[in-house]
Amino acid sequence: MTKVEINEELCKGCGLCINFCPSKVLNYADYTNNKGYHPAKLINPEKCTGCTSCYLVCPDCCFEIYR
Amino acid sequence: MKKVIVKPKVLHNIPWHYCPGCTHGIVHRLIAEVIDEMDLQKDAVGVASVGCSCFNYDYFDIDMSAAAHGRAPAVATGIKRVQPGRLVFTYQGDGDLCAIGTAEAIHAAVRGENITIIFYNNGIYGMTGGQMAPTSLPDMKTTTSPYGRNVQETGFPIKMTEMLALQEGCVYAERTKVSNPASINKTKKAIRKAFELQLSRAGFTIVEILGTCPTNWGLDPLQAIKWMEEKLEKQYPTGILKNSKGDSVICDKK
Numbered sequence A: 001m002t003k004v005e006i007n008e009e010l011c012k013g014c015g016l017c018i019n020f021c022p023s024k025v026l027n028y029a030d031y032t033n034n035k036g037y038h039p040a041k042l043i044n045p046e047k048c049t050g051c052t053s054c055y056l057v058c059p060d061c062c063f064e065i066y067r
Numbered sequence B: 001m002k003k004v005i006v007k008p009k010v011l012h013n014i015p016w017h018y019c020p021g022c023t024h025g026i027v028h029r030l031i032a033e034v035i036d037e038m039d040l041q042k043d044a045v046g047v048a049s050v051g052c053s054c055f056n057y058d059y060f061d062i063d064m065s066a067a068a069h070g071r072a073p074a075v076a077t078g079i080k081r082v083q084p085g086r087l088v089f090t091y092q093g094d095g096d097l098c099a100i101g102t103a104e105a106i107h108a109a110v111r112g113e114n115i116t117i118i119f120y121n122n123g124i125y126g127m128t129g130g131q132m133a134p135t136s137l138p139d140m141k142t143t144t145s146p147y148g149r150n151v152q153e154t155g156f157p158i159k160m161t162e163m164l165a166l167q168e169g170c171v172y173a174e175r176t177k178v179s180n181p182a183s184i185n186k187t188k189k190a191i192r193k194a195f196e197l198q199l200s201r202a203g204f205t206i207v208e209i210l211g212t213c214p215t216n217w218g219l220d221p222l223q224a225i226k227w228m229e230e231k232l233e234k235q236y237p238t239g240i241l242k243n244s245k246g247d248s249v250i251c252d253k254k
């Protein structure tokens, strides 16, 4: 079991995590955060394998991964 | 459930000023992870340079200093010589290291200073608005070369890490990139290797990291990563440029 949490307020909506997630777990949210960016959001959390790619490519340290 | 991956404790929990998708942040995190894993939070000293990363003394929760443009290797030399037991690194962009700071860097390597340069190469002056840097590629469009860099007029891209690797005082030089999970892991290993060599007093070490500047390249963050791999990496091939094992101390500084 893996759980991924995204700090939406740190997110700048760059999309790198969305692109590099091999399981298509992530996409943009339809709302904006306080900075005005559409943050990354888990759309298919059940597909997450805990591979940590999202954490690795995120330039703003938005991810926390629990196992 | 246990938190298995979280922001390294060597980073303050504040937002960074970098543009969306700028890979400076990835490199900061990697340095912090290595310092965490080597348990060096109390011993590490970073020297910030002038460029987009100039505020990184606010981001790392370690002792930090800031240097005038290009002078980080000189400041790091002073710190390391009075406190030889500490891990001393500079964080410099290509505009800082390869233009105004060329002499400082070369002579730090020539002297075999036991310091590590973390060199972020995005081929442009990011902070000041995307002017041409000595590292800019032939025909690359920048705000000061709007028709593309004309090498007849402005010369060729500088190969700084190759120059540093040539110096006897330099024991380790590697060029990496941060373009996908695998290359990010590789970059972390290179940083760790350089820090370990420094702690064994082996001599001067440098890790050049190819990174992006989506804003001044005029590309979105993903296109910028592709451009980095297709164009920047072609001019600056990744790999180990020098690795002299580190089993002999070549320049012990007292």
Ligand SMILES: Cc1ncc(C[n+]2csc(CCOP(=O)(O)OP(=O)(O)O)c2C)c(N)n1
Binding pocket: B050, B051, B052, B053, B069, B092, B093, B094, B095, B096, B097, B100, B120, B122, B124, B125, B126, B127, B128, B133, B213
């Ligand atoms: C003595 C001096 N000359 C020029 C400048 C202007 N200046 C500020 S940052 C910079 C270059 C930054 O480029 P780089 O090191 O590549 O870092 P980046 O912003 O791309 O991360 C220059 C020329 C300055 N601050 N001080």
Ligand code: SF4
Binding pocket: A004, A020, A021, A022, A023, A024, A025, A026, A047, A048, A049, A050, A051, A052, A053, A054, A055
């Ligand atoms: S851990 Fe892997 S699978 Fe899960 S969201 Fe991140 S990149 Fe996708």
Ligand code: SF4
Binding pocket: A006, A010, A011, A012, A013, A014, A015, A016, A017, A018, A039, A040, A057, A058, A059, A060, A061, A062, A063, B021
């Ligand atoms: S990589 Fe980080 S900053 Fe970029 S969209 Fe994903 S969570 Fe946001």
Ligand code: SF4
Binding pocket: B017, B018, B019, B022, B023, B024, B052, B122, B126, B127, B212, B213, B214, B215, B216
């Ligand atoms: S200007 Fe370029 S190097 Fe500077 S923070 Fe923005 S994207 Fe990064």
